Amino acid sequence: MTKVRIENVSKYFGEVKGVDNADLTIEDGEFFTLLGPSGCGKTTLLRTLAGFYQQEEGNVYFGDQCINDLPTYKRNIGMVFQSYSIFPHLTVFENVAYGLKARKVNKIQIKERVLEALRMVELEDYQDRQPALLSGGQQQRIALARAVVIHPGILLMDEPLSNLDAKLRLKMRADIRDLQKKLNITMIYVTHDQEEALAVSDRIAVLKKGRIQQIGKPHEIYLSPVNQFVANFIGSTNFLTAMISEDVNKGSIVTVANKEYPIVLKKPYSGPAVYSVRPEQIKIKRTSSDGPFVKGVIVEATFLGEKVEYNVQLNHTTEIIQVNEHAVHYDLLMNKGEHVELYLNPEEAVLFSKDGEEVLNIHDNYSSTVYEPV
Amino acid sequence: MTTTRALSTSRFKLRWNSWDIITIIAFIFIILFMVYPLFNIFLNSFFYEGSFNFSHYKDFFTLKYYYSSLTNSLLVCGLATIFAICIGFPMAYILTRFDLPFKKIIHILIILTLLSPPFIGAYSWILILGNNGFLTNFLHSIGLNTPSIYGLHGMIWVFTVQFYPHIYLYVSGALKTMDSSLEEASESLGSNKLRKLRTVTLPLIFPTLSTGALMVFMASFADFGTPMLLGQGIKLLPILAYEQFINEMGSNPAMASTLSMILLSVSTGILFLQRYLVTRKSYSMSSMRPPKVIKLKPLQKFFAMLFVWLVLAVSLIPQITVITTSFLKTNGPVFTNQFSLDSYREVLFRVPQAIINTFSYSALAIVFMVVAGLLLSYIVVRRSSKISALLDTLIMIPYVIPGTVLGISFIVAFNKPPIEITGTWIILVIAYSIRKLPYTMRSSTAILYQIDRSVEEASISLGVPPMKTFFKTTAILMLPGVLSGAILSWVTTINELSSTIVLYTGATSTITVAIYSQVFTSSYGTAAALASILSLSTIASLIIVTIISGKKGIPI
Numbered sequence: 001m002t003k004v005r006i007e008n009v010s011k012y013f014g015e016v017k018g019v020d021n022a023d024l025t026i027e028d029g030e031f032f033t034l035l036g037p038s039g040c041g042k043t044t045l046l047r048t049l050a051g052f053y054q055q056e057e058g059n060v061y062f063g064d065q066c067i068n069d070l071p072t073y074k075r076n077i078g079m080v081f082q083s084y085s086i087f088p089h090l091t092v093f094e095n096v097a098y099g100l101k102a103r104k105v106n107k108i109q110i111k112e113r114v115l116e117a118l119r120m121v122e123l124e125d126y127q128d129r130q131p132a133l134l135s136g137g138q139q140q141r142i143a144l145a146r147a148v149v150i151h152p153g154i155l156l157m158d159e160p161l162s163n164l165d166a167k168l169r170l171k172m173r174a175d176i177r178d179l180q181k182k183l184n185i186t187m188i189y190v191t192h193d194q195e196e197a198l199a200v201s202d203r204i205a206v207l208k209k210g211r212i213q214q215i216g217k218p219h220e221i222y223l224s225p226v227n228q229f230v231a232n233f234i235g236s237t238n239f240l241t242a243m244i245s246e247d248v249n250k251g252s253i254v255t256v257a258n259k260e261y262p263i264v265l266k267k268p269y270s271g272p273a274v275y276s277v278r279p280e281q282i283k284i285k286r287t288s289s290d291g292p293f294v295k296g297v298i299v300e301a302t303f304l305g306e307k308v309e310y311n312v313q314l315n316h317t318t319e320i321i322q323v324n325e326h327a328v329h330y331d332l333l334m335n336k337g338e339h340v341e342l343y344l345n346p347e348e349a350v351l352f353s354k355d356g357e358e359v360l361n362i363h364d365n366y367s368s369t370v371y372e373p374v
Numbered sequence: 375m376t377t378t379r380a381l382s383t384s385r386f387k388l389r390w391n392s393w394d395i396i397t398i399i400a401f402i403f404i405i406l407f408m409v410y411p412l413f414n415i416f417l418n419s420f421f422y423e424g425s426f427n428f429s430h431y432k433d434f435f436t437l438k439y440y441y442s443s444l445t446n447s448l449l450v451c452g453l454a455t456i457f458a459i460c461i462g463f464p465m466a467y468i469l470t471r472f473d474l475p476f477k478k479i480i481h482i483l484i485i486l487t488l489l490s491p492p493f494i495g496a497y498s499w500i501l502i503l504g505n506n507g508f509l510t511n512f513l514h515s516i517g518l519n520t521p522s523i524y525g526l527h528g529m530i531w532v533f534t535v536q537f538y539p540h541i542y543l544y545v546s547g548a549l550k551t552m553d554s555s556l557e558e559a560s561e562s563l564g565s566n567k568l569r570k571l572r573t574v575t576l577p578l579i580f581p582t583l584s585t586g587a588l589m590v591f592m593a594s595f596a597d598f599g600t601p602m603l604l605g606q607g608i609k610l611l612p613i614l615a616y617e618q619f620i621n622e623m624g625s626n627p628a629m630a631s632t633l634s635m636i637l638l639s640v641s642t643g644i645l646f647l648q649r650y651l652v653t654r655k656s657y658s659m660s661s662m663r664p665p666k667v668i669k670l671k672p673l674q675k676f677f678a679m680l681f682v683w684l685v686l687a688v689s690l691i692p693q694i695t696v697i698t699t700s701f702l703k704t705n706g707p708v709f710t711n712q713f714s715l716d717s718y719r720e721v722l723f724r725v726p727q728a729i730i731n732t733f734s735y736s737a738l739a740i741v742f743m744v745v746a747g748l749l750l751s752y753i754v755v756r757r758s759s760k761i762s763a764l765l766d767t768l769i770m771i772p773y774v775i776p777g778t779v780l781g782i783s784f785i786v787a788f789n790k791p792p793i794e795i796t797g798t799w800i801i802l803v804i805a806y807s808i809r810k811l812p813y814t815m816r817s818s819t820a821i822l823y824q825i826d827r828s829v830e831e832a833s834i835s836l837g838v839p840p841m842k843t844f845f846k847t848t849a850i851l852m853l854p855g856v857l858s859g860a861i862l863s864w865v866t867t868i869n870e871l872s873s874t875i876v877l878y879t880g881a882t883s884t885i886t887v888a889i890y891s892q893v894f895t896s897s898y899g900t901a902a903a904l905a906s907i908l909s910l911s912t913i914a915s916l917i918i919v920t921i922i923s924g925k926k927g928i929p930i
Binding site for chain 2: 050052071072073074075076077078079081082083085086087088089098099102103143146147150156
C-alpha cells in the first residue's frame with residue numbers, strides 16, 4: 001500500500017524516447033492502468049517502475065522513498081507477466097513460497113501465507129502439482145498468488161490476460177479487480193485492451209508514442225477525450241468533417257453533414273474541425289421530417305444481441321456513420337435499405353481541431369482535467 | 375538532472391559487475407590458451423635458423439615430401455566425403471521417407487558409429503583386413519588375394535564408414551522438416567520422381583547436405599589415428615606435422631608450425647568455401663506438414679532393408695570385432711579361439727594409470743565445460759553485445775583447429791616460463807576444454823533460447839538478486855541441455871587422440887594413447903580390451919544422453 005510518484009521520467013532507447021516525460025501520481029490502493037497501442041511505452045514505463053529499465057531522467061518515489069537507485073530485488077514489488085513466468089522446475093507451492101524464502105520468512109509462516117494466497121486464487125488443492133501440467137488460466141493464478149503473497153508495496157501487471165481465451169479473460173479480470181480491492185494494494189496494470197482497462201481501473205493513463213495523452217477515470221476518458229487519438233482508441237466513434245464559423249447573431253456554429261448547430265466554444269475558433277460522436281449517442285428513426293435531422297440510408301444492419309449496429313450512408317456526403325441502438329424489441333428494428341434520419345447530438349459531440357490535438361467545444365459530457373506535463 | 379544520470383550509470387555498472395568479470399575471465403582464458411598459442415606458431419612458421427623468412431613455406435610447396443602430404447590429405451578426405459554422401463544420403467532418404475521397421479534402433483546405432491573414435495575403426499579394420507587379418511587369412515586360404523587395408527584406399531574406406539553418419543544426420547534432419555507440399559507441387563506440375571528429386575528435394579537440402587559434407591571433411595582432415603595406423607609410409611598432413619615435431623632425430627618445430635598453419639588454413643578455407651556456397655542458397659523451411667512416409671512394395675522393401683542393414687553391419691563390424699577379440703586369448707599378436715579375460719587383466723596391471731587418467735582428465739574438463747557452458751552461453755544469448763558476439767566466435771574457433779595443431783601450438787607456447795605446463799596433466803585438461811567446449815556451448819545456447827527471460831525477471835521481482843536468480847532459475851532450467859551437450863563433449867574427450875598424442879608424457883598417458891602404442895607394438899589383445907572399455911563407456915554415455923534429451927525433449 002504505497003503511493004507512487006513518477007516525476008518527469010524519461011527513458012531513452014538510443015535516440016528514441018520510450019517514455020517521454022511522464023509525470024503522475026498513483027494513489028494508495030488505486031487500480032491504475034497504463035493503456036495504449038503496442039509501442040506506446042506503457043510496458044517501458046512499467047518496467048522502469050519495476051527497475052528492469054533505468055530511466056535517464058526523472059525520479060520515481062514509492063511512498064517517500066526515492067527508488068531511482070534501488071535495484072529491482074529490493075523494491076518490494078509483486079509482478080505478473082504476460083507469459084506467466086512460472087518457475088517450471090518448482091511445484092505450485094514452491095512457486096508461491098519463492099519470494100517468502102528470499103525474505104527469510106520462517107517455515108510455519110511460509111506455509112500459512114502460501115496456503116492463504118492459494119486459497120485466494122482458488123488453487124489450494126493444486127499445491128503439490130507441477131505447474132507445467134496446469135492450464136494457462138491456472139498458471140496465471142499461481143503467478144498472481146506468488147506476487148501478492150509477499151505483501152508487495154505495489155503490484156505490477158504486464159498484460160496478464162492477453163494469453164488467455166476470451167471467456168477466461170472476463171472472469172480473471174473481475175477476480176484481479178476483486179483481489180486488488182480486498183487487499184487494498186496499489187496496482188499498476190498494463191494493457192492494450194481498452195475495454196479491459198475501462199472495466200477494471202480506478203484511473204487510466206492513455207499513452208501514445210511514449211507520451212501520456214490523458215489521465216482520468218474510465219468515464220472521463222470515454223466521454224471526454226482530450227484529443228482525437230484518445231477518442232479513437234477508447235471505444236468506437238464517428239469522425240465527421242465539420243466547419244466552425246462565427247455568426248454575429250447566433251454565436252459559434254458548427255456545420256456538419258450539411259446541418260448547422262450552435263455550439264459553445266472554449267475559445268474563439270473558426271475553420272475546419274473534426275466532429276466526434278459515438279455510435280450510441282446518435283439517435284436514429286424511420287420517420288422523416290424537417291429539423292435538425294440528417295437523412296441517410298442504412299447500408300448495413302448487424303444484429304449483435306444486446307444491440308444493433310447500423311451503418312448509415314448520409315445523403316449529402318460520402319460519409320458513412322455507425323449508429324448503435326439497443327435491441328429491445330426485435331420487431332421494431334430496421335433493415336438494410338431503409339431510409340432513416342439521424343440526430344447527431346451536438347450537445348454530446350466533441351469537436352477537435354483539424355489536427356486532432358485539441359478539444360474546441362464545451363459539451364455536456366464530464367469535463368476532465370487535461371493532462372499537462374509539468 | 376545530471377546527477378540522476380550520473381547516479382544511474384554508476385548503478386548500472388555495479389549491478390552487472392559479476393557478468394562483466396566472467397566475460398573478462400573468459401577473454402583472458404581464450405586469449406591465453408587459444409589466440410596466443412596459435413599466434414605463436416603463426417610467428418614460428420616464418421622463422422628459419424633465427425631469421426624471418428618464408429623458406430618453410432617455400433620448402434613445403436616445392437619439396438614433394440612435404441606437399442604430397444597435402445595432396446594425399448585432400449585426396450583422401452575429398453573422396454571419403456564423396457563416398458560418405460553416397461552412403462549417407464540414401465540412408466537418410468530411405469529411413470525418413472519409407473516405412474521400415476526398427477527405425478529408432480537403426481538411428482541410435484548410426485549415431486553410435488559416429489561417436490566411436492575413428493582410429494579404433496582403423497585398428498579393427500587392420501584386425502579384419504590387415505596383413506594378418508581374419509578376412510585376409512580366410513580369403514587367402516581359399517586362394518583369393520585381397521589388397522591390404524594399408525594405404526590411402528584404406529583410410530578412405532575407414533573415414534567413409536566412420537563419418538557417413540554426419541551426412542545421414544544432417545540430411546534426415548532436413549528431409550524431416552521439408553514441407554511435403556513442395557514436392558507435391560512439383561509432382562502436380564508434371565515432374566516424375568527423379569526430376570522431383572533433382573529439381574526440388576536436392577536444391578532444398580543442399581545447405582544441410584553441404585554442412586554434413588563439411589563435417590565429414592573436417593573430421594577426416596583433422597584425424598590423426600587412422601592415417602597413422604594405416605599409413606605405412608604414406609603420410610597425410612597431420613602425421614607429417616606430428617613427425618616433424620616429435621621426430622627423434624632432431625625435431626623441427628618451425629616446420630611443424632608451418633605444417634600446422636597449412637592445416638589450419640585448409641580447414642578454415644574449406645569452412646568458408648562451404649559458407650560461401652550456402653549463403654545464397656539457404657532457404658528457411660517451416661514444416662507445416664511433414665512429408666508422408668511411403669509404404670513400399672515387398673520387393674522394394676527388401677532391397678531398401680538390405681541396403682540399410684548392409685551399411686549398418688559394415689559400420690558396426692569394428693565395434694563388434696574389438697569387443698569380441700578383447701575376450702580372446704592372445705599369443706603375441708595372434709588371437710586364438712579361446713575365451714579369456716587375460717587381455718583385461720593385462721590392461722589393469724600394465725596401464726591402470728592410463729585408464730584413471732582418461733576418466734579423471736575428461737571429468738575435470740567436463741566440469742569446466744559445464745560451468746563455462748552455463749555462464750558463457752548466458753553472456754552470449756542474454757547479454758548480447760558486440761563483445762559477447764566476439765566471445766561466441768572465439769569459442770567456436772576450435773571447431774576448425776585440428777587436434778594435432780592445437781597440441782603443437784600448446785607445446786610451443788607453454789614449454790617455457792611464464793607458463794610452463796608442458797608435460798603436466800593441466801595442459802591436457804585445458805586442451806580438452808578448449809577443443810570440446812563448442813559442443814557444450816551449442817547445446818547450452820540452444821536451450822537458453824527456449825527459456826523465457828521473464829522467468830528470471832519474476833524471480834528478481836520477488837526479491838532474489840540477479841546472480842542468485844540465475845543459479846536458482848535459469849541455470850537449473852538449462853542443465854538438461856547443457857548436460858546433453860556435455861555428454862557429447864565427454865564422449866569425444868575420452869576418445870581424443872590427436873592432441874593427446876602430442877601433449878602426453880609417460881605419466882599422463884591416456885587410454886587412446888595406450889591403444890595406439892599397443893597397436894604399434896602389435897599387442898592386439900590389450901589394445902582390444904582398452905578399446906572395448908572406451909566403446910562401452912561411449913555406449914553408456916550415449917544411453918544417458920538419449921534418456922536426458924528424450925525426457926526433456928532437447929534435440930541433440
